Amino acid sequence: MIALRAGGRIAADRSQQVAAGLLWLLAAALVLGLALPLAAILGKALTGDDGRFAGLAQFAAIVGEARFWDAVSNSLAVSLTTTMIVLPLAYVFAAALTRTCMPAKPLFRALALTPLLAPSLLPGIALVYLFGNQGLLKAWFPDGSIYGFWGIVIAEVFFTFPHALMILVTALSVADARLYEAATALGAGRIRRFVTVTLPAARYGLISSALVVFTLVIVDFGAPKVIGGQYNVLAVEVYKQVIGQQNFPKGAVIGMLLLLPAVLAFVIDHLLQRRQRALLTARAQPLVVRPQAWVDVLSTVACAAIGGALLVIIATAVAAAFIRLWPYNLSLTLAHFDFDNMDGGGWAAFYNSMKMALATSVIGTLMVFGGAYLAEKTRAAPVARQLLKLLAIIPMAVPGLVLGLGYILFFNNPANPLHFLYGSMTALVLCSVMHFYTTANLTATTALKQLDAEFEAVAASLKVPFWTTLWRVTLPVCLPAMLDIARFYFVSAMCTVSAVIFIYTPDTVLASVAVLNMDDAGDTAAAAAMATLIVAASALICLVFSVASWWLSRRTQAWRIR
Amino acid sequence: MNRDWQATGAVIDALRVERVAKRFGAFTALDGVSLSVKKGEFLCLLGPSGCGKTTLLRIIAGLEAASDGALFMAAGDAERDVTRLPASQRDYGIVFQSYALFPNLNVAQNIAYGLKGRREDKDLRVTALLAQIGLPGIEHKYPSQLSGGQQQRVALARALATSPSLLLLDEPLSALDARVREHLRREIKSLQQKLGVTTVMVTHDQEEALTMADRIVVMNHGVIEQIGTPEEIYTRPANRFVAEFVGQSNWLAATSAGIGQVLLGDALLGATVTPPRPDGHPLELFIRPEDVQLHASWSPVEAQIVNTALAHVRKIELLGGFYRIALSVPGWGGQQLLADVVRSEFERLNLSLERMVPVSLPANRLRAFGPSTGAAA
Numbered sequence: 037m038i039a040l041r042a043g044g045r046i047a048a049d050r051s052q053q054v055a056a057g058l059l060w061l062l063a064a065a066l067v068l069g070l071a072l073p074l075a076a077i078l079g080k081a082l083t084g085d086d087g088r089f090a091g092l093a094q095f096a097a098i099v100g101e102a103r104f105w106d107a108v109s110n111s112l113a114v115s116l117t118t119t120m121i122v123l124p125l126a127y128v129f130a131a132a133l134t135r136t137c138m139p140a141k142p143l144f145r146a147l148a149l150t151p152l153l154a155p156s157l158l159p160g161i162a163l164v165y166l167f168g169n170q171g172l173l174k175a176w177f178p179d180g181s182i183y184g185f186w187g188i189v190i191a192e193v194f195f196t197f198p199h200a201l202m203i204l205v206t207a208l209s210v211a212d213a214r215l216y217e218a219a220t221a222l223g224a225g226r227i228r229r230f231v232t233v234t235l236p237a238a239r240y241g242l243i244s245s246a247l248v249v250f251t252l253v254i255v256d257f258g259a260p261k262v263i264g265g266q267y268n269v270l271a272v273e274v275y276k277q278v279i280g281q282q283n284f285p286k287g288a289v290i291g292m293l294l295l296l297p298a299v300l301a302f303v304i305d306h307l308l309q310r311r312q313r314a315l316l317t318a319r320a321q322p323l324v325v326r327p328q329a330w331v332d333v334l335s336t337v338a339c340a341a342i343g344g345a346l347l348v349i350i351a352t353a354v355a356a357a358f359i360r361l362w363p364y365n366l367s368l369t370l371a372h373f374d375f376d377n378m379d380g381g382g383w384a385a386f387y388n389s390m391k392m393a394l395a396t397s398v399i400g401t402l403m404v405f406g407g408a409y410l411a412e413k414t415r416a417a418p419v420a421r422q423l424l425k426l427l428a429i430i431p432m433a434v435p436g437l438v439l440g441l442g443y444i445l446f447f448n449n450p451a452n453p454l455h456f457l458y459g460s461m462t463a464l465v466l467c468s469v470m471h472f473y474t475t476a477n478l479t480a481t482t483a484l485k486q487l488d489a490e491f492e493a494v495a496a497s498l499k500v501p502f503w504t505t506l507w508r509v510t511l512p513v514c515l516p517a518m519l520d521i522a523r524f525y526f527v528s529a530m531c532t533v534s535a536v537i538f539i540y541t542p543d544t545v546l547a548s549v550a551v552l553n554m555d556d557a558g559d560t561a562a563a564a565a566m567a568t569l570i571v572a573a574s575a576l577i578c579l580v581f582s583v584a585s586w587w588l589s590r591r592t593q594a595w596r597i598r
Numbered sequence: 599m600n601r602d603w604q605a606t607g608a609v610i611d612a613l614r615v616e617r618v619a620k621r622f623g624a625f626t627a628l629d630g631v632s633l634s635v636k637k638g639e640f641l642c643l644l645g646p647s648g649c650g651k652t653t654l655l656r657i658i659a660g661l662e663a664a665s666d667g668a669l670f671m672a673a674g675d676a677e678r679d680v681t682r683l684p685a686s687q688r689d690y691g692i693v694f695q696s697y698a699l700f701p702n703l704n705v706a707q708n709i710a711y712g713l714k715g716r717r718e719d720k721d722l723r724v725t726a727l728l729a730q731i732g733l734p735g736i737e738h739k740y741p742s743q744l745s746g747g748q749q750q751r752v753a754l755a756r757a758l759a760t761s762p763s764l765l766l767l768d769e770p771l772s773a774l775d776a777r778v779r780e781h782l783r784r785e786i787k788s789l790q791q792k793l794g795v796t797t798v799m800v801t802h803d804q805e806e807a808l809t810m811a812d813r814i815v816v817m818n819h820g821v822i823e824q825i826g827t828p829e830e831i832y833t834r835p836a837n838r839f840v841a842e843f844v845g846q847s848n849w850l851a852a853t854s855a856g857i858g859q860v861l862l863g864d865a866l867l868g869a870t871v872t873p874p875r876p877d878g879h880p881l882e883l884f885i886r887p888e889d890v891q892l893h894a895s896w897s898p899v900e901a902q903i904v905n906t907a908l909a910h911v912r913k914i915e916l917l918g919g920f921y922r923i924a925l926s927v928p929g930w931g932g933q934q935l936l937a938d939v940v941r942s943e944f945e946r947l948n949l950s951l952e953r954m955v956p957v958s959l960p961a962n963r964l965r966a967f968g969p970s971t972g973a974a975a
């Protein structure tokens with residue numbers, strides 16, 4: 037009799053071999069598109085001008101500069117102020133959406149989420165038109181004071197509001213009605229209930245959204261670039277070092293430092309989420325909200341004010357795109373869309389963006405979903421699976437600017453056999469896929485986890501290879517999640533500036549980059565026009581996706597109806 | 599019962615598990631488990647939660663690799679080593695506790711999932727299987743439109759569709775309510791007998807194991823405590839764990855006193871003591887409540903019956919079809935003794951709390967185990 041030694045393995049059948057091959061392929065793609073570029077930054081930051089190992093000498097040099105500390109304190113001031121403004125606003129909005137009987141909730145929700153369709157440059161441009169030197173309301177910010185701290189803060193509030201809102205809505209929707217009943221029965225008043233029940237339950241949501249907002253602001257360079265004036269922040273500093281002065285080591289060092297807050301926020305959030313799970317017991321009773329006239333009216337007023345402000349900003353940018361010469365000649369024109377006769381990339385930039393967003397959407401969805409599926413549902417190649425899971429959470433903590441910098445340093449190295457990819461559409465797509473990987477992967481994993489874990493075991497017992505089950509069961513069931521991922525990828529790729537600003541070439545210039553360049557060149561109206569196009573394309577795609585999911589769910593999700 | 603395999607003589611086992619062990623890191627989930635399943639047999643793996651039943655079943659299925667040991671399955675007239683064979687190359691059907699029906703496929707598509715060949719053949723097979731499980735005409739329903747019991751049977755039909763030589767069931771009835779469960783026990787058992795398919799079922803419900811199995815494997819903490827027919831397991835449990843896990847039991851502290859004799863209180867009683875113990879060795883006497891006999895009168899005839907004494911009646915409890923009487927026998931050290939008495943018998947006995955009643959413990963049902971939680975060995 038053969039007594040196998042400990043740790044016996046089961047031989048892999050053909051489908052498991054295929055799965056293992058694909059897993060290694062995906063892991064390799066993440067190593068190439070994420071791990072190696074990040075390693076390249078670290079390498080650069082630690083290497084001196086002479087190409088020798090410099091240790092932390094360059095960090096020390098930069099930390100010694102007063103200019104650096106100015107940027108640090110400015111970045112912190114902007115990020116903290118924005119967080120403190122966004123949080124209460126988003127909380128009120130989220131509470132109104134989840135805990136009141138306010139009318140027209142879907143409308144308010146859609147309005148609050150529109151900033152997601154725009155690059156962070158758009159609010160900056162709108163603010164120029166509202167409060168800038170020629171602004172309609174320039175009296176509010178006399179002497180061009182909008183260019184600086186407050187301009188950045190207002191633009192970032194606009195940009196980060198929907199992110200905070202989504203987290204808080206999720207946190208507030210999981211209230212346990214039993215706790216409120218208990219508190220009321222014990223005689224707790226409205227305020228006591230808020231402090232003892234609502235706040236503790238929403239605590240993690242509040243912290244989580246604060247971290248997200250803080251990180252988004254500190255790594256964003258779109259808004260400060262457009263409206264920041266002389267107010268120097270870290271993200272812009274990286275850009276200036278790399279693009280303006282071609283000082284890669286210095287850019288790399290500041291990039292590494294920029295990674296710190298993002299990584300820190302990510303780690304804190306991760307730890308908190310682990311603790312939050314216990315909060316949601318399976319026996320929680322959903323809270324039923326009852327109409328309460330004064331609360332509902334107040335909520336409507338507050339949401340209308342917030343939503344109105346967001347709308348004014350978008351509308352200003354859109355209006356500026358169609359107005360001949362703000363504010364002197366308000367007649368309408370399409371002249372600002374004549375991109376081909378201006379600097380910045382022309383219409384080609386817009387088509388490039390569409391191409392890039394489409395490719396990112398398709399490739400990203402396939403890659404993320406394939407990776408999540410193989411990692412969750414197969415048992416092949418354990419090492420590759422672990423590697424894939426680990427690499428998938430890293431992009432969340434990496435600012436786009438840093439990733440983009442990694443791409444130049446890695447792909448633009450003549451010694452790299454992949455050098456030919458530098459500046460190509462392929463590199464742009466790969467960079468965008470990586471940049472937004474974590475969020476997409478989370479959506480895919482959540483959807484996959486809802487499927488019975490034994491489907492694959494049943495299929496194996498019936499001698500059906502995994503790809504058949506993937507095609508016939510997993511994909512159809514996860515179709516709504518896949519559409520979500522595809523839409524997210526498209527819109528994100530359309531709007532991103534920071535991830536691509538370092539790696540486009542004149543042939544692959546993108547719409548969001550064109551906005552930046554045209555604004556830089558002083559052609560603000562054209563920049564507004566291009567930003568408007570981006571919003572329009574994103575909105576159109578969202579619409580297409582909504583229709584598609586409605587149609588597909590009618591065709592393929594019939595089984596959901598009981 | 600399906601006992602064809604006994605008549606044929608020296609046929610090989612459908613499945614043989616040889617000293618299989620499974621370790622998860624430092625934790626040992628299975629520790630040298632050996633058993634065999636005969637062709638056509640219905641074997642139940644019975645044990646408390648966490649004892650490793652599912653792990654063993656998954657190793658048999660090839661969904662989990664054994665850390666040690668070997669597995670053999672019958673292939674024609676020979677036996678082949680399947681220890682390292684992937685799940686897709688073993689020949690079995692499986693039903694999970696969750697059923698794992700594909701939610702977006704209708705019943706017919708679910709059942710035909712593993713079938714190959716022409717469409718018409720598949721349809722015929724599906725129709726035949728649905729008739730067999732007693733659910734004709736539900737081909738076009740989706741799983742969410744079926745009751746739990748119906749889903750369970752569809753999952754069974756799917757597992758049987760490819761006519762596997764081995765059927766594995768992991769707590770197939772535990773998600774159902776009591777009445778459906780009882781009904782399905784009979785259904786599954788009779789279908790299994792009709793098809794003669796070798797079956798291994800995991801359960802932690804002793805009643806389920808006793809009513810369905812040809813043989814039961816009682817497991818605890820990753821080892822096998824006893825293998826035997828339901829009758830053997832119930833009437834001749836190998837140790838205290840098995841005796842307590844299956845059915846009700848009385849436990850009386852006693853000491854050994856010669857071959858086939860024990861000292862209980864001041865009385866010498868006849869009992870089955872295996873293996874024999876030195877005199878004075880502490881023992882625990884085991885007898886099932888329904889094996890305790892009560893007598894209507896105390897006459898010289900009763901006094902002659904072995905292991906008989908007078909008992910106080912402490913409590914009378916009606917439990918549906920029978921009464922459970924709590925007794926204490928002064929002559930046997932006054933320990934509490936439970937006796938189950940069917941209603942007709944109860945009326946004849948005319949019991950009351952004021953009167954004493956003669957009680958006997960039949961020597962062949964009175965079994966002695968070593969003390970502590972260990973086995974009788």
Ligand SMILES: Nc1ncnc2c1ncn2[C@@H]1O[C@H](COP(=O)(O)OP(=O)(O)OP(=O)(O)O)[C@@H](O)[C@H]1O
Pocket residue numbers: 622625627645646647648649650651652653654802
């Ligand atoms: N993948 C795993 N990693 C670590 N421990 C495991 C794993 N799978 C099972 N175990 C442990 O092995 C033991 C046996 O598990 P198993 O699922 O076989 O129990 P079971 O007898 O089926 O119990 P139940 O009746 O609760 O289903 C348990 O203690 C369990 O915690």
Ligand SMILES: [Mg+2]
Pocket residue numbers: 651652653
């Ligand atoms: Mg189990």
